[in-house]
Amino acid sequence: MGRYTVRRLLQLIPVVLGTTFIIHFLVWQLPGDPFAGRCGDRPCAPAFVAMMTEKYQLDEPWIFQYLTFLKNLLVGDFGESFNGVPVAQILADTWPVTIRLALVGIAFEIIIGIGAGVLTGMRRGGFLDNLSLVTTLFFLAIPVFVIGFTLQYLLGVQFPIIRPTVTPEARWDELIVPGFVLASLQMAIVVRLARSTIVENLRSDYVRTATAKGLPRMRVVGVHLLRNSLIPVVTFLGTDLGNLMGGAVVTEGIFNINGVGGQLFRAIHLHDSTIIVPMVTVLVLVYLSVNLLVDLLYAVLDPRIRYD
Amino acid sequence: MTVPRADAERRAESGFSGPLLQVDDLHVEFRTRDGVAHAVNGVSYSVDAGETLAVLGESGSGKSVSAQAIMGIIDSPPGFVTRGAIRFRGSDLLTLSDEQRRRIRGRRIAMIFQDALSALNPVYTVGFQLAEMFRVHEGLSRGAAKRRAIELMDRVRIPAARQRVHDYPHQFSGGMRQRIMIAMAIALGPDVLIADEPTTALDVTVQAQIMELLAELQRESEMGLILITHDLGVVADVADRIAVMYAGRIVEEASVHDLYARPAHPYSKGLLESIPRVDLKGSELAAIKGQPPNLLRVPSGCAFHPRCPYRREVCVTKEPPLFDVAPGRGSACHFWEEVLDGR
Amino acid sequence: MTEGRSLTGGPTGPPTAAGEAPTPLGDAAGGEIRTLWSDAWYDLRHKPLFWISSLLVVVLITMAAMPTLFTDINPEHAVLANSLEPPGGSAWFGYDLQGRDVYARTIYGARTSILVGVLAMLVTTTVGLTVGIMAGYLGGWPDGVMSRIGDMFLGLPYVLGGIVILSSVAGVRSNPSEAAIMAAVILVLAVLAWPVTARVARSSVLSVRAADYVVAARALGAGPRRLILRHILPNTVAPVIVIATLNVGAFIGAEATLSFLGIGLRSPVISWGVAIADHQDYVRNALHPMLFPALFLCVTVLAFVMLGEAIREALDPKLR
Helix, strand or coil, X not given: CHHHHHHHHHHHHHHHHHHHHHHHHHHHHCCCCCCCCCECCCCCCHHHHHHHHHHCCCCCCHHHHHHHHHHHHHXXXXXXXXXXXXXXXXXXXXXXXXXXXXXXXXXXXXXXHHHHHHHHHHCCCXXXXXXXXXXXXXXXXXXXXXXXXXXXXXXXXXXXXXXXXXCCCCCCHHHHHHHHHHHHHHHHHHHHHHHHHHXXXXXXXXXXXXXXXXXXXXXXXXXXXXXXXXXXXXHHHHHCHHHHHHHHHHHHHHCCCCCHHHHHHHHHHCCEHHHHHHHHHHHHHHHHHHHHHHHHHHHHHCHHHHCC | CCCCCCHHHHHHHHCCCCCCXXXXXXXXXXXXXXXXXXXXXXXXXXECCCCEEEEECCCCCXXXXXXXXXXXXXXCCCEEEEEEEEEECCEEHHHCCHHHHHHHEXXXXXXXXXXXXXXXXXCCCHHHHHHHHHHHHHCCCHHHHHHHHHHHXXXXXXXXXXXXXXXXXXXXXXXXXXXXXXXXHHCCCCCEEEEECCCCCCCHHHHHHHHHHHHHHHHHHCCEEEEEECCHHHXXXXXXXXXEEECCEEEEEXXXXXXXXXXXXXXXXXXXXXXXXXXXXXXXXXXXXXXXXCCCCCCCCCCCHHHCCCCCHXXXXXXXXXXXXXXXXXECCCXXXXXXXXX | CCCCCCCCCCCCCCCCCCCCCCCCCCCCCCCCCCCHHHHHHHHHHCCHHHHHHHHHHHHHHHHHHCHHHCCCCCCCCCCHHHCCCCCECCECCCECCCCCEHHHHHHHHHHHHHHHHHHHXXXXXXXXXXXXXXXXXXXXXXXXXXXXXXXXHHCCCHHHHHHHHXXXXXXXXXXXXXXXXXXXXXXXXXXXXXXHHHHHHHHHHHHHHCCHHHHHHHHCCCCHHHHHHHHHHHHHHHHHHHHHHHHHHHHHHHHHHHHHHCCCCCCCCCCHHHHHHHHHHHCCCCXXXXXXXXXXXXXXXXXXXXXXXXXXXXXXXXXX
């Protein structure tokens, strides 16, 4: 397990370097004036341009620029928005809300996604199974922002059960509907994934062995079938966290939630690249780190990986 | 360690003196998209304590399905037992409740599967999977169950059992994995052990070791052993009796010696003739012509007729019953006498 | 049966051994030759889902190619007096904020969505297939390098990657032409999506490369060109077709999402995503300028996703 952890850590390094380099390259190295349209509707102030040039060493060769970019990231200096608020401050203020929203979403994925997937997998071809196949198809096809608007309109405006927008405190109960919207796509994928692995493993030899051992049905399913079937689901949940974060931009934008995604949403509309780039970079780094954690969890669940 | 109880004691306990396990007129069908496949069509056989019955047949002959029916582990749907009885110590397993059957499974009747790598759960240690038998069926504590698991591994001669109990199935060699499979099956001292192609996936040298182990365990504990195989070579050394299956039926039943010396069914005869023999080196090897039957469209009359050198008109129209050839010996061939005489 | 037999599933579950009888009980076909493709076609013909989604796709493509068949109203024609007028009379779907006909704009929106979806799919498939086959065929360090580069792009999640690129590309930030905006969106989608196709292609190449008949062809002196064209490419096609079809749906949804966020397409391009974004603040007054584009968007994505799923099921005997 130790060696596996070290190896995964080492593999993460080139990916982090590569991904940050891609971002850096796209932001600063593409031909054309990097400051065009970067500061909202007006041109950037000369002082701002000078400050950024200094900070990102924009008159140096690109490799220095990239290293400076990396160094700033490492020390937690993410720059300032064009009206002077440090991005680190914005992040610190908004993280808790986004984490709460993400937890609500992941709870939906796990409870509804895995629950429905296991249930329909065990009773393949039944009414519930067909219902869930159709429902998940819709969730797979309808973009998150359409689902968001639909629920906001139906539950917030037409039959007012919730406030159409979330208050700045973003209490847990306010986040239930946005969390559902955020998780809707992933939930559908989890249902299908869990169902298909359950169906596949139900026919597997080791489940047959467990039955032949005279184990009670509950134990066959709970101990032998579930653990194996959930391995790919856990992997999916981890690798798809990136899409969850992208979804957070949309969801927080629609419900006006004051989280990281909501800030990004507003920054995009204000054309404020100064905070878009560092915030996305941080989100990507968080995503990559969570992926590493999921990889380690995967190894805990599946011993075959550990001993490779 | 499990102390095997003497057979007399077991009989006294149930007050029953018939065969230990008796399959009677068993029918199993699979209802598939393409139609109903009759996998087992009226199979009867029995096994006594200490006896080894070999069930021989090619894939699709119904030999494994009948064993799964005994264990009660047929996937249903699509598989259904439609007729017949499976009597264990006189009581019909098919009439028992699910819970009663579960208590017999693994404890009184156990099964070994062909491919131990896929039959063992990849994400649990072998110790966990062995100990599970004691914890579930006997309610032992974690520690006591683990000690029993180590004893079991010693008993099937896995070296360094104490350390290896914490290893996962993929860390063992094929032969060692099959030993673990066997250990799991004999954990609770079952009365009947069904071995479904236990050596097919193994190297030839390992095959012999595994068969030896099985024979030895059987001698120690007086189990009834049902050995399912397609390999006549495996059968010769260990089995007492053989039931040859074809297209879901038993076509010949005989003692090993009789069958090898004078087969009474053209199919068994064909099987014997297709084994290479040193004394016939240089002559052409006989093979059974044609394809195994499609179970969705079993030929009329005798299912073997399209491939049979003895075929006559009656074979196409009339299904042969199992004729009594001699006491304890049967053949489902209209012309068994001709076959027996080697004409 | 021979064609698909050596295809073994990659991590995303492309088709495996083809034409195996669904039961372990022997060959039900009774001697006729069955291939992966004839089996798949047999399967598809009997699926209502396939016919419904194909029909939708054909209608949508017609709509994209010849919008004038469906409407003769000019989608740009604005009468401010009609602003947000509800559906009725001559305007079936009502008027939008600028007083333009929503029905006409929704019809013309299909052209943008389909164009972006299909072109992005073509770029993605070409790049992904090329890289995947090269990586799988060459193996060794070229495989390592290409796979790692793919990982780096996969490290950028869809929407986040789209945000950072589209908000930074100078040409898009200032006042771009219609074609430039669309090209930027198409390229962004392809840049972020190609590694998935490459992975699928690579894993199926790997499984084919080790197959006995390819080893035999190589032993008989077949060159790399012949090996790739005759043996490897045909076996990679099935899983790539599935992912390409699903991608069209995904790209159309992603384009709408980016447009909705304000970094994808924008006026003067007529697009469902733009229409939704432009009218989100007027939901309480008028639902229709958002509702109809959203409905068309959902149906379009659904059609491609259903088609992809139907093809996947037909090509993957494991799912039968």
